[in-house]
Structure formats: structure tokens, C-alpha cells
Amino acid sequence: MKTNTTNKICPVCKLHDQDIIRKWNTGEKTTYKCARCGKFTITQMAERTTKRKNLGPKLSSWIRNLSELEMEVPEINTNCLVEIEQSIPEYNPSDKQYLFLRNISRKSRHPGDVLSILPELDYPLAWASAPDEILFYIRFLVERGFLTLTDNKGFRYAPGNNSISVAISPLGWNYLDEYEQRAIELSQAFVAMSFSKSMSKIWEQAIKPAINEAGYKAYRIDSTQDHYKFNIKIIDEIRNSLFVVAEVTENKNYVYFEAGYAVGRNLPVIWCVHKNDIDNVHFDTKKCNHVSWKTPEELKSKLYDVICVAVGRRKKI
Ligand SMILES: [Zn+2]
Numbered sequence: 131m132k133t134n135t136t137n138k139i140c141p142v143c144k145l146h147d148q149d150i151i152r153k154w155n156t157g158e159k160t161t162y163k164c165a166r167c168g169k170f171t172i173t174q175m176a177e178r179t180t181k182r183k184n185l186g187p188k189l190s191s192w193i194r195n196l197s198e199l200e201m202e203v204p205e206i207n208t209n210c211l212v213e214i215e216q217s218i219p220e221y222n223p224s225d226k227q228y229l230f231l232r233n234i235s236r237k238s239r240h241p242g243d244v245l246s247i248l249p250e251l252d253y254p255l256a257w258a259s260a261p262d263e264i265l266f267y268i269r270f271l272v273e274r275g276f277l278t279l280t281d282n283k284g285f286r287y288a289p290g291n292n293s294i295s296v297a298i299s300p301l302g303w304n305y306l307d308e309y310e311q312r313a314i315e316l317s318q319a320f321v322a323m324s325f326s327k328s329m330s331k332i333w334e335q336a337i338k339p340a341i342n343e344a345g346y347k348a349y350r351i352d353s354t355q356d357h358y359k360f361n362i363k364i365i366d367e368i369r370n371s372l373f374v375v376a377e378v379t380e381n382k383n384y385v386y387f388e389a390g391y392a393v394g395r396n397l398p399v400i401w402c403v404h405k406n407d408i409d410n411v412h413f414d415t416k417k418c419n420h421v422s423w424k425t426p427e428e429l430k431s432k433l434y435d436v437i438c439v440a441v442g443r444r445k446k447i
Contacts (some may be wrong), residue, residue, distance in 0.1 A: 138162075138280070139304045140164040140166065141160075141177040141181070141191045141192065142162075142167050142172070142189050143164060143166045143167050143186055143187075143190040143254075145164055145166045147168075154443075158175075159172060160174070160177075163304045166253075167189075167194050167197075168193050168197030168249075169195050169203065170203045171204060172207075173205070173206065175241060176206045176207050176208050176210070179208055180366070185211060185215060185216070187260075188215070188218060189211070192218060193213055194255065195233070198233055198237075199236075199442075210439060212321075212344075212353065214439075214440075216398075217372045219398060220396060220399065220434070222396075224272075226258060226267055227276075229256060229257055230257075230258075230268075231276060231298065231302060231305070232306060232309075233255040233256075233308075234247075234255075234298055235298055235303070235306055237416050239242070240298070243297060245295070245297065246293040247264070247292075247296055248292075249292075249294065252264065253437035255362045258432065265294075266369065267296055275299055275300060275302070276302030277299060278296065278297050279299070280296065280297050281294075281295045284353075286422040301400075316370060316371065318347045318348075318374075318446065319341045319348050319371055319437075320375070321341070321369050321377065321379035322374060322375070322381075322384070322389050322392075323337070323378075323379075324377070324379060324385065325352065325375075329379065332377070332426055333350055335426040336429040336430040337375060337377060337433065340429070341375065341437065343434055344434055344438055344441075344443050344444070345433075345443055345444035346373075346437070346441075348374065348375075349371065351364055351367065363388060365424075368395065368397070371392075371402065372441060373392075373397055373440070373441050374392035374398070375387060376389035376399050376401050378402070378403050378412065379407045380407070381407065381411070381412065397411070398440050400440060402420060402429060403422055403423075404422070404423060405422050405423065407411045408422055421433055
């Protein structure tokens with residue numbers, strides 16, 4: 131393995147400094163250690179796709195947040211990029227403020243602990259795409275009373291050097307507790323799939339165990355309810371879910387309706403289909419990457435892997 135620690139550019143965030151370490155594992159993939167993203171291995175083809183599709187900011191945040199959670203960053207190949215692109219929601223500014231505050235809380239050793247944030251390197255902590263964006267969230271969190279600035283530098287900031295010292299306020303800790311309580315309650319994965327007898331076997335043997343093993347509660351609607359109650363229940367349960375598994379084998383319209391509702395709510399949707407049914411998949415969703423399977427064992431194993439990459443594995447419930 132060749133190692134080169136001269137100045138290089140991170141292919142994800144374009145950081146150019148001495149903190150980038152390149153290691154050529156093979157001719158096809160490279161390991162980087164970036165002061166902004168963290169450590170990751172990416173294939174050459176994935177590097178090109180990242181550039182072409184402008185996935186840099188999202189990918190940088192994804193890598194950095196996995197590193198912050200001390201989770202292993204899977205090798206980034208083109209399949210992985212498709213999952214990231216389709217499954218990570220476009221976070222709104224309110225989500226990003228929460229995610230940033232949560233990252234600061236993880237770094238805090240105790241309430242009142244003062245942390246130094248370097249916007250130039252730390253903006254992926256807020257799923258932001260530039261230093262200015264994280265500065266905006268810091269300002270807003272201070273105004274909301276959730277963060278306190280612990281020095282007098284204010285927000286004057288010149289790229290590359292000025293750090294900002296912040297601490298989470300008591301109000302901020304309360305906000306995190308309330309938000310996280312809701313996140314604990316939201317451990318559900320909604321499953322949209324055909325109600326046929328053969329697919330019920332797939333639910334029991336593959337989908338439900340894959341979701342449970344990833345640490346989530348699998349929820350499938352009860353098909354015996356009357357039509358009106360059925361629709362209300364669907365909307366309600368999707369709202370109470372963290373993500374949706376859409377199993378489109380047998381091509382049922384209600385499965386597309388449920389998945390479409392989840393997409394509209396910015397929830398990650400993981401599509402699955404039996405290999406024999408791939409050609410029958412609805413036109414609009416053909417462009418999405420499907421977990422294709424032949425046996426329940428194959429679906430269980432692939433679905434588990436995709437959930438871990440797309441949503442993250444959580445402690446067993
Ligand atoms: Zn980087």
C-alpha cells in the first residue's frame with residue numbers, strides 16, 4: 131500500500147491542506163483522512179459521481195456524522211451514493227439546528243462545558259454546506275436561548291482561523307430532552323407492501339426481522355380495517371415513523387400511495403422488489419435503486435444492510 135501525505139484535495143469537500151492523507155489501497159479506491167469530513171474510503175467511480183451530481187456537502191455531512199457517532203464509515207461506492215442520495219432527507223433549517231445542537235451535546239463532557247467550533251471545518255456538524263450556513267444556525271440558536279456564546283468575539287469571522295466558543299444553555303438541554311423523547315418514540319418503520327398470502331410470508335420471514343435487527347419496530351397496517359379508517363390510520367402511522375420500507379412486488383397502487391406520502395414528508399423510503407417483478411415496477415420509481423431479491427433470506431440480509439447505511443442502526447428496542 132502506498133501512502134502519500136503531501137497536500138491533496140479531499141474529493142468530497144474540496145478541503146486542500148496538509149490534513150489530507152491519501153492511501154492507495156488498490157488502483158480503484160483511495161482512503162482519505164480529511165479534517166472536515168473524517169476518514170473514509172471511496173472508489174474512483176464514486177469520486178466521479180460525487181463531483182458530477184454535486185453530492186459533496188451531503189456526503190461530507192454523512193461521513194462526518196458517522197465519525198462523530200464513532201460508527202464505521204462503509205466504503206463509499208456508487209451503490210452507497212445512490213442510497214445516500216435517496217434516503218437522507220433534505221433537512222430544513224430547523225432540523226439542522228437540532229442536529230447541530232445534538233452534536234454539540236455529544237461533545238460536551240458535562241452541562242456548561244465550553245466547546246470550540248471552527249466554522250471552516252465544522253460546518254458538516256450542522257449538515258450545512260458552507261461556513262456561513264453554520265454561522266447562521268449558531269446565531270439563531272443563540273437567539274432562541276439554546277446556545278450561549280462564551281467569549282466576546284461575536285460573529286465576526288474570517289475563514290480559516292477564528293473559532294467560536296459555545297455552550298448549551300439549560301433551555302437548550304431541555305429542548306434536546308424533549309426532542310429526543312420524541313425521537314425515542316419514533317422508533318417505528320412503516321412497511322408498505324402487498325397483503326397477499328405469499329407476501330405475508332415475506333413480511334414475517336424477511337422484512338420484519340431485518341427491521342427489528344436494525345433496532346426499529348416494524349409496523350404493517352392491518353388490512354381488515356374498513357377503507358376510511360384504513361386511510362386515516364396509514365397517514366397517522368407514516369407520520370409516526372422514522373422511515374418507510376416500500377415493497378412493490380405485485381405492483382399494488384396503495385403501496386405507491388403510501389410511499390409517495392412518505393416521500394412528500396421527506397422521510398427516507400427504501401424500495402424493495404422481487405427480481406421477477408423488476409420490469410413491472412411503476413415508471414416513476416424505476417429511477418430509484420431497489421433492493422432486489424429472490425429468497426426471503428436474501429431480502430432480509432440486503433434490507434438490513436441498506437437500513438444500516440440509510441438510516442443507521444440503533445440500539446435494540
Ligand atoms: Zn473532506
